[in-house]
Every structure is written in structure tokens, then in C-alpha cells.
Amino acid sequence: MKQVLRDLAALVARVGVGGIFFANGWTKLENGLINTGAKFLEQGAPAPQAWATVTMLSELIGGALLIAGLAVSITGLILFAEALAVFLVATPLNPITTNELILLGAASLLLAVVGAGRVSVDHMVVIRRRESEAASEFAADSEADRVIASLREPDTPAEAPEETPPPVSPTEDTAPHPRPRAQAAESKRADDPIPAPGDTLVAGRKKPPPRGRRPTD
Structure with a gap:
């Protein structure tokens, strides 16, 4: 008032x-x-x-x-x-x-x-001048903030997105199952070599046959 x-x-x-x-x-x-x-x-x-x-x-x-x-x-x-x-x-x-x-x-x-x-005309001129100055200061502050923000960001390449596993069908059974003992034993026997007669395995190697004694006169 x-x-x-x-x-x-x-x-x-x-x-x-x-x-x-x-x-x-x-x-x-x-x-x-x-x-x-x-x-x-x-x-x-x-x-x-x-x-x-x-x-x-x-x-x-x-x-x-x-x-x-x-x-x-x-x-x-x-x-x-x-x-x-x-x-x-x-x-x-x-x-x-x-x-x-x-x-x-x-x-x-x-x-x-x-x-x-x-x-008065003076007051209107002052108001316009202050508004233009405020707009200029705001633009300068915004530009300074943008430059500072760009300087603070590290220059590192963007990380590759993590690969997501393919979706699993609801009917597919992915639970691990124990291997039957019989099948395991059969496969093991099939993988082992069959030794020749008279040969024995010693520490994984064939034992040579025993030498006969030379007859004495």
C-alpha cells in the first residue's frame, strides 16, 4: 500500500x-x-x-x-x-x-x-532490461552446467548388455538325473582293453611272461 x-x-x-x-x-x-x-x-x-x-x-x-x-x-x-x-x-x-x-x-x-x-517509462525500461539480463544469466548458467557435466562424465565405452539365457520350455526337463550304476559299469568294461592270456596288468602295464629256467647239463 x-x-x-x-x-x-x-x-x-x-x-x-x-x-x-x-x-x-x-x-x-x-x-x-x-x-x-x-x-x-x-x-x-x-x-x-x-x-x-x-x-x-x-x-x-x-x-x-x-x-x-x-x-x-x-x-x-x-x-x-x-x-x-x-x-x-x-x-x-x-x-x-x-x-x-x-x-x-x-x-x-x-x-x-x-x-x-x-x-513511468523509466520503470518499464528497467523491468525489460532486468528481464533480459536475467534471461542472459540463466542461459549462461545453463551452458556452464552443461559444460561441467560433460567434463565430469568419464570417457569409457558403453558396456555391452548382458546376454539373457534363452527361455526354457515348460515341457523340457532340465533337472540333472543320476547315471544308472549298471550302465556306468558296462561302459567302463567296454572301455577297458581285454588282456591277452597269460598277461596281467601291473600298475596299468602288462607284466611280461615268466622266463623259463635254462636246463642244466
């Missing part, structure tokens, strides 16, 4: 101060630079034509910028400097005009310090 009131107060102050500046500059433009220079000459200003030109442009452009709320900080300082220079160099002869000049200078300085508020 307080922020809303501040924005409304800034808007009213901008429109009021900027409107007065713009009206004064428009009056100088309508009267012409010659008549405006003659007034500055009566007030004792040096180079009255230059003063008339500078003040007219400052009040027209500065007043329009204040009303729109564009570059309020810089515009307020420029208008304050213009009002202060006119007050010191070419003080108005009319006291009412002098008071008006003082109030306009003070209000311009206050707007330069406080700002234009949220109901």
Missing part, C-alpha cells in the same frame, strides 16, 4: 512540475526568442538571447521528460541547475515568479533523488 501511494505521489509531482516547466518553455517559444531575450536583458542577464534559447529548450524538453517519466534522475538535475542559474544570474523581477522558480528547482531535485515511480 505504501509503495502504491509513493508511486501515485511521484506521478502527481512529475505531472505538476513537468507541466509548469513545459508551459513556461512554451510561453517563451510563443513570445519568440527576441522578446524573451529582452526580458532577460531587463533582469540583468548577460547574453540574453543565449539565455532565452537555453531556458526555452530546457523547460520544453525537460518538462516533457518529467511528465513521461523518462530519465527523471538526469532531467531533474538539469532542471534544478537551470532554475538555480536563472535565480543567481537573472533573478526575476516579480516576487511570485521568484518563488515559483525556487519551488520548481526544489521539486526537480527531489524528483531526481526519489525517482519516477513505477508509473
Whole structure:
């Protein structure tokens, strides 16, 4: 609520101060630079034509910028400097005009310090600039995260997928069965060589036949 009131107060102050500046500059433009220079000459200003030109442009452009709320900080300082220079160099002869000049200078300085508020072109420009900066920072952070993640991943080839055994038919019998003893014995006897008569196996080798004794005379 307080922020809303501040924005409304800034808007009213901008429109009021900027409107007065713009009206004064428009009056100088309508009267012409010659008549405006003659007034500055009566007030004792040096180079009255230059003063008339500078003040007219400052009040027209500065007043329009204040009303729109564009570059309020810089515009307020420029208008304050213009009002202060006119007050010191070419003080108005009319006291009412002098008071008006003082109030306009003070209000311009206050707007330069406080700002234009949220109901202004400045605020819209700032919002867009911040959104673009935030988007750029987000994109930069995402790119940095992607680079860091790619550096952390090891450069190893992908592992081959494990081979899955073929499916077993439900009718196929895969349980181990003991080998019958009779079949095992028969196969063992079939594999063993048949020894010749008179031969005996000793430690897996054939024993030579016994030698006969030589007859003695």
C-alpha cells in the first residue's frame, strides 16, 4: 500500500512540475526568442538571447521528460541547475515568479533523488532490461552446467548388455538325473582293453611272461 501511494505521489509531482516547466518553455517559444531575450536583458542577464534559447529548450524538453517519466534522475538535475542559474544570474523581477522558480528547482531535485515511480517509462525500461539480463544469466548458467557435466562424465565405452539365457520350455526337463550304476559299469568294461592270456596288468602295464629256467647239463 505504501509503495502504491509513493508511486501515485511521484506521478502527481512529475505531472505538476513537468507541466509548469513545459508551459513556461512554451510561453517563451510563443513570445519568440527576441522578446524573451529582452526580458532577460531587463533582469540583468548577460547574453540574453543565449539565455532565452537555453531556458526555452530546457523547460520544453525537460518538462516533457518529467511528465513521461523518462530519465527523471538526469532531467531533474538539469532542471534544478537551470532554475538555480536563472535565480543567481537573472533573478526575476516579480516576487511570485521568484518563488515559483525556487519551488520548481526544489521539486526537480527531489524528483531526481526519489525517482519516477513505477508509473513511468523509466520503470518499464528497467523491468525489460532486468528481464533480459536475467534471461542472459540463466542461459549462461545453463551452458556452464552443461559444460561441467560433460567434463565430469568419464570417457569409457558403453558396456555391452548382458546376454539373457534363452527361455526354457515348460515341457523340457532340465533337472540333472543320476547315471544308472549298471550302465556306468558296462561302459567302463567296454572301455577297458581285454588282456591277452597269460598277461596281467601291473600298475596299468602288462607284466611280461615268466622266463623259463635254462636246463642244466
